[in-house]
Amino acid sequence: MNEQFRAHIEKLSTINDEQFDYILSFFKPKKLKKHSILISEGDTVSYEYWVAKGCLKASYVLQDGKERIIRFAMEDWWISDYDAYFKKNPATLHIECLEDCEVLVLSFDDREKLCKELPEMEYFFRKKIEGAYAAFQKRLISLLSSDAKERYDFFLQQYPMLHKRVSKSIIASYLGITRETLSRISNL
Amino acid sequence: MNEQFRAHIEKLSTINDEQFDYILSFFKPKKLKKHSILISEGDTVSYEYWVAKGCLKASYVLQDGKERIIRFAMEDWWISDYDAYFKKNPATLHIECLEDCEVLVLSFDDREKLCKELPEMEYFFRKKIEGAYAAFQKRLISLLSSDAKERYDFFLQQYPMLHKRVSKSIIASYLGITRETLSRISNL
Numbered sequence: 001m002n003e004q005f006r007a008h009i010e011k012l013s014t015i016n017d018e019q020f021d022y023i024l025s026f027f028k029p030k031k032l033k034k035h036s037i038l039i040s041e042g043d044t045v046s047y048e049y050w051v052a053k054g055c056l057k058a059s060y061v062l063q064d065g066k067e068r069i070i071r072f073a074m075e076d077w078w079i080s081d082y083d084a085y086f087k088k089n090p091a092t093l094h095i096e097c098l099e100d101c102e103v104l105v106l107s108f109d110d111r112e113k114l115c116k117e118l119p120e121m122e123y124f125f126r127k128k129i130e131g132a133y134a135a136f137q138k139r140l141i142s143l144l145s146s147d148a149k150e151r152y153d154f155f156l157q158q159y160p161m162l163h164k165r166v167s168k169s170i171i172a173s174y175l176g177i178t179r180e181t182l183s184r185i186s187n188l
Numbered sequence: 189m190n191e192q193f194r195a196h197i198e199k200l201s202t203i204n205d206e207q208f209d210y211i212l213s214f215f216k217p218k219k220l221k222k223h224s225i226l227i228s229e230g231d232t233v234s235y236e237y238w239v240a241k242g243c244l245k246a247s248y249v250l251q252d253g254k255e256r257i258i259r260f261a262m263e264d265w266w267i268s269d270y271d272a273y274f275k276k277n278p279a280t281l282h283i284e285c286l287e288d289c290e291v292l293v294l295s296f297d298d299r300e301k302l303c304k305e306l307p308e309m310e311y312f313f314r315k316k317i318e319g320a321y322a323a324f325q326k327r328l329i330s331l332l333s334s335d336a337k338e339r340y341d342f343f344l345q346q347y348p349m350l351h352k353r354v355s356k357s358i359i360a361s362y363l364g365i366t367r368e369t370l371s372r373i374s375n376l
Contacts, residue, residue, distance in 0.1 A: 063335060086319065092325075131274065131275070135271075138271055143328065144258075
């Protein structure tokens with residue numbers, strides 16, 4: 001896991017062995033069983049998670065009780081309820097493991113400390129959140145688009161191979177369409 | 189404008205006079221007439237804009253030709269097509285002035301240079317985009333919510349006083365509802 005994490009950081013920031021050991025000391029590894037819940041609606045959120053192995057979903061429960069999946073995270077992605085994590089609001093999202101997962105856990109205070117002490121990590125986290133913001137803009141536009149096929153194409157582009165790992169009903173919930181429509185527009 | 193901009197930066201980062209003069213040297217002031225277009229769909233986007241005065245909208249044109257407003261920006265907000273600005277993709281958004289505007293313009297390269305040279309600005313921009321990401325998560329959830337009144341309340345919370353500055357049809361386009369529904373759920 002450690003080599004994978006270092007390679008992930010070094011995609012954006014060059015760090016030496018000593019710096020990596022120091023960075024790693026802020027993260028706690030955690031193994032989670034499929035269906036484990038990381039965040040529930042209303043929670044105070046003090047942690048974000050880097051995914052070493054497995055797949056998770058962040059979803060929102062609508063007034064009618066139906067669940068809409070906002071985003072996924074798999075290997076090398078980060079996940080949290082960022083409105084709750086960054087802004088100290090109560091969580092609005094529900095985050096759950098879709099497979100057995102291995103994650104590295106980072107607290108908000110440790111994140112700030114790391115950024116303050118290592119310019120390489122401030123740069124790393126700035127670039128990560130810029131990328132996440134850009135992806136979120138695309139996601140929002142794909143949700144506004146009424147064309148289910150376009151939404152499905154965006155899903156394939158954003159999460160390559162994920163359609164082989166999660167159920168059709170999960171993909172349909174992300175796309176906001178029925179399983180029947182999903183079957184029609186895809187080969188699933 | 190300069191004092192307003194300095195106060196805006198100092199909400200997050202403490203800087204001295206010399207640093208502020210240096211920061212300011214990267215920004216170009218620009219006056220824009222109402223209806224001026226800053227970004228059109230398909231554009232290469234090299235700039236972001238800090239709003240000193242006025243109000244702008246970022247919108248997306250749906251397949252049926254209808255416009256959906258993604259977000260607004262007014263005094264002290266930043267605006268661009270961030271998927272295009274950060275990721276060098278062609279613009280998907282249309283950004284237009286809803287009033288006469290005064291903005292400060294920053295190029296992507298200058299942004300990176302500023303962040304590299306001044307840790308205070310790297311911190312500032314990290315915090316700004318974290319806040320923007322959190323707001324975008326809320327916006328996405330408000331769009332998924334089928335309750336028009338909840339969407340309207342989110343609009344009021346996100347953009348206090350804006351309902352006094354823009355037309356009903358603009359607000360309806362942001363909320364994704366008709367003007368009649370807007371009249372019913374608000375006092376507009």
